[in-house]
Amino acid sequence: MKTVTQLGPGRPRLEPRRRAGQTPRAEILDAAAELFTGHGYGNTSTRAVADAVGIRQASLYHHFASKDDILDALLGETVSAPLELAGKLAGRAEPAAVRLYALAWFDVSQLCASRWNLGALYLLPELRSDRFARFRERRDELRGHYETLSAAVIAEAGAAAGSPAGSAVPGAELLPFRLVESVIDMRSDEGAAPEYAEQLIPDAILRLLCWTGSLAETRSAALELAAQFPAEQE
């Protein structure tokens, strides 16, 4: 049941605005994220999104040409900040363990801090279409950063242990990215973002790579490093 509210001159809006976003675009994205993650992408129409914001469908189309465009914008939010950080970390002189820790800590934190668990949309079959090729490329690029940094950590750990190859299992560099994204499953299973994950996951990543230095020192250096790169406002 919808309430028709007369807000003054002009056409009545279906509902008073009740979204946190500061712009109509942000309100649309917030409503769509709630519906896509809570009700299902296939079960949600652009009409339902417009209703949830309290605007007409025609107004929604002024901002997004299609439901896929809304999804693409939401997915982009989940990779843009970690990708930006990864790019900056690539050129730094800090040990790879500190840089990988900083990236994983930042990424887990942002996946937890978002109002809706958007990573739950990564497995939608719709994402395999050409429409989402750019998003897939960007997520692949982020995965590549994790793999490069992880391989460098394995090399550092091996050098410290006096062995050229280290003791990490072959292919271990593929898994830190997966551990970071597992926070999406934890959040889904637990019904809330797991507060312990932003330390547990980066700590466990270094152990998985058979890196044997001090976690406390590396964590402290990593948080300091990440703080030097505040995320740019979109």
Place this chain on the structure above:
Amino acid sequence: MKTVTQLGPGRPRLEPRRRAGQTPRAEILDAAAELFTGHGYGNTSTRAVADAVGIRQASLYHHFASKDDILDALLGETVSAPLELAGKLAGRAEPAAVRLYALAWFDVSQLCASRWNLGALYLLPELRSDRFARFRERRDELRGHYETLSAAVIAEAGAAAGSPAGSAVPGAELLPFRLVESVIDMRSDEGAAPEYAEQLIPDAILRLLCWTGSLAETRSAALELAAQFPAEQE
């Protein structure tokens, strides 16, 4: 476009049977799994499933009362065999590292061997409804087995290293289950089941738990152990 085929006496079937399943129920499950994972759960109707099998919708309802019932049966397939194995392993005397390796190896293998990547359906919002409470309980039970075995591996590794707590990070026992399920994301990203995962993931789990024994010996003992428990046919 559908072809109407006359297969002899009785009503014509919409399409000749072309599914691998040996029973109508198996054919329905196979067609539904293909559509749910390839086209989306919300985008698939029971009518579309019936069409894909080449049966009438009324015949489908003879086997499954609703689309949710089909989904529940498919999800159940993904946890029933590992849960059965975990129950049997719980009472065994082998070291926890061997039992955890056996469970992880078996679970990754079965998640890779299924014709469709059914784990991709775990994040559907529909699964949070009461209808799927039983499935959620069973998956939680499986996760509990992983956590118990992982905690035992950490204790064994700590005892071997002469320290009561071991050197694994606090909470590390939560992650082996997540690493196993990450094969679902790998399979989705790579478009095929990753063959390397059935060794990489169990190996990496032991490293993550700071277990320092011989991986080759443990792997060999674990595969021998798992082979003693052939999965029961449904």
